Amino acid sequence: MLDIHKLERRWFKYKVKSYAPYIIGLFVFFLVLIVITPKMKDSDKTEQIVSSENQKSSDAKMANKESSNILEPSMEFLQSFQTSTPLTVTPAAIIPKSVQSPRESIPVPKVLNVPDSSTLKIPASSPSLSSDKTISLNRNDSKLDIDSIERRFKETSNSNLGLFIARYHYDHGNYSDAYNFALKTNSINNKIDESWIIFSKSLVKLGRVEQAKKTLQLYISESNSDAARSLLESIEQGTFK
Amino acid sequence: MENSLFSKPRDLFLDVVNAKDYVQIDSVSHMYQSLKNSVQKPLKMILLFGKPGTGKSMLLHKLHHDLSKHQKVLMFDIPIVDEDDFLRVLAQRIFGHSPREVMTLTRFLEIAEAVSYPEVPIVLLDEAQLYSSSLMEKIRLISDARAIKFVITLHKTDKEDVIAKEHFQTRIWESIELQNATAEELKVYIQKKLLKANCFDVANMFNDKNMKLITALTKGNYRETNKLLFSLFTLYCWYEENHSALIKYNALKSKWIEMAAIHTGLIRA
Numbered sequence: 427m428l429d430i431h432k433l434e435r436r437w438f439k440y441k442v443k444s445y446a447p448y449i450i451g452l453f454v455f456f457l458v459l460i461v462i463t464p465k466m467k468d469s470d471k472t473e474q475i476v477s478s479e480n481q482k483s484s485d486a487k488m489a490n491k492e493s494s495n496i497l498e499p500s501m502e503f504l505q506s507f508q509t510s511t512p513l514t515v516t517p518a519a520i521i522p523k524s525v526q527s528p529r530e531s532i533p534v535p536k537v538l539n540v541p542d543s544s545t546l547k548i549p550a551s552s553p554s555l556s557s558d559k560t561i562s563l564n565r566n567d568s569k570l571d572i573d574s575i576e577r578r579f580k581e582t583s584n585s586n587l588g589l590f591i592a593r594y595h596y597d598h599g600n601y602s603d604a605y606n607f608a609l610k611t612n613s614i615n616n617k618i619d620e621s622w623i624i625f626s627k628s629l630v631k632l633g634r635v636e637q638a639k640k641t642l643q644l645y646i647s648e649s650n651s652d653a654a655r656s657l658l659e660s661i662e663q664g665t666f667k
Numbered sequence: 668m669e670n671s672l673f674s675k676p677r678d679l680f681l682d683v684v685n686a687k688d689y690v691q692i693d694s695v696s697h698m699y700q701s702l703k704n705s706v707q708k709p710l711k712m713i714l715l716f717g718k719p720g721t722g723k724s725m726l727l728h729k730l731h732h733d734l735s736k737h738q739k740v741l742m743f744d745i746p747i748v749d750e751d752d753f754l755r756v757l758a759q760r761i762f763g764h765s766p767r768e769v770m771t772l773t774r775f776l777e778i779a780e781a782v783s784y785p786e787v788p789i790v791l792l793d794e795a796q797l798y799s800s801s802l803m804e805k806i807r808l809i810s811d812a813r814a815i816k817f818v819i820t821l822h823k824t825d826k827e828d829v830i831a832k833e834h835f836q837t838r839i840w841e842s843i844e845l846q847n848a849t850a851e852e853l854k855v856y857i858q859k860k861l862l863k864a865n866c867f868d869v870a871n872m873f874n875d876k877n878m879k880l881i882t883a884l885t886k887g888n889y890r891e892t893n894k895l896l897f898s899l900f901t902l903y904c905w906y907e908e909n910h911s912a913l914i915k916y917n918a919l920k921s922k923w924i925e926m927a928a929i930h931t932g933l934i935r936a
Contacts, residue, residue: 428898428901428902428905428930430902430905430906430909433902433926433929433930434926436926436929436936437922437925437926437929437936439936440925440929440934440936441925443936
């Protein structure tokens with residue numbers, strides 16, 4: 427006679443055994459899924475932040491570019507900076523001889539009052555200051571960030587950083603700062619179109635239109651830059667705003 | 668419980684070899700016809716081989732049942748391993764001679780020569796792998812002398828194939844191999860067996876899914892199938908008596924088939 431209840435128990439054990447590999451497989455699969463999904467979300471988030479920040483402004487892009495340039499600082503220019511006092515000397519003294527030609531006839535620009543970044547007082551209430559953990563991409567909009575970039579520029583004399591700072595100040599209406607940093611950038615690398623253009627535009631904004639025209643004419647004669655020519659035309663026609 | 672719908676089907680699948688229970692399936696019928704044709708030919712030895720449970724014994728019993736109506740046929744379903752006893756039984760039952768002296772091969776052949784039949788007597792030896800080499804050699808000599816025609820069955824295993832080669836390589840005139848049943852063949856086998864006993868309702872419960880499972884469990888082995896179905900119908904009898912609501916009459920429950928397989932040892936659980 428069959429013991430049905432015992433047989434049913436044995437059958438149940440058999441079914442559990444036969445399904446065990448599939449159950450374990452599914453369990454492992456879901457476990458892997460659970461472990462992987464948050465990581466993927468994190469990486470997606472980071473990517474989104476990066477892309478959104480990249481699109482925010484060209485400044486942010488430049489900043490990223492600069493941060494990559496930090497890896498290869500130009501020690502040559504560091505030396506030239508260390509030996510000079512950029513805030514008080516005339517640009518002519520800074521500009522190396524090899525790059526003198528377009529600049530010799532440019533009216534000697536004066537370095538305007540640029541507050542030393544090291545002496546800048548950072549407001550304690552600044553949100554970016556509140557935590558050191560703030561992600562790097564959010565720093566672009568803060569005053570602290572431009573200060574740190576200026577500090578880095580001072581340390582490295584990287585022309586890209588100088589251009590970035592000049593552009594930043596120009597965009598924010600700090601034309602004297604823009605003028606000064608464009609001037610510094612030109613002294614480091616006199617072949618950057620944009621730096622000369624910011625320099626000239628800053629001059630115009632500061633009301634020194636004639637000096638701006640002269641600078642542009644000399645730069646055009648040297649570099650044949652279309653952008654500079656276009657800017658000169660717009661200044662001459664009075665359409666530059 | 669004896670009045671259960673499933674008690675009759677259960678008894679049908681008791682593992683008993685009986686020629687009357689022979690179920691005609693196409694492939695097996697073909698084999699059987701080949702065997703019958705071979706027996707009619709003037710051959711000395713016919714070998715029927717296959718894996719255990721492929722129906723060799725059943726076929727041999729069926730052959731015995733059919734041939735015994737027309738000619739002298741002797742069936743050894745339980746091997747007689749002692750040579751003297753074997754020859755003595757042969758002499759007595761085939762030729763009606765019971766010598767008092769020790770039966771030697773020479774003496775046996777003398778007796779066989781003295782008795783003449785219109786057709787050579789046939790001896791059917793089941794489980795021939797159990798016979799000793801020496802006795803098999805004597806059987807070969809008897810068949811060579813055309814005193815008796817032998818139909819023998821062997822299990823098809825590596826060892827027994829060797830035995831077949833050693834003893835019968837040049838003696839076997841015809842060999843027939845039986846194969847395990849396919850799902851379709853097994854279904855025909857089960858349903859024919861049930862229909863033969865007028866178990867129509869139960870026969871209709873076997874669907875293709877059930878048959879696939881049964882074939883997978885028994886590997887098409889008729890003996891294992893009989894055992895499995897016997898257990899299965901015993902289970903059905905119990906459920907019919909205790910939990911009749913659980914029974915579905917349009918198909919067999921896979922769970923109960925598996926439970927029967929666990930009980931018969933086809934599934935290790």
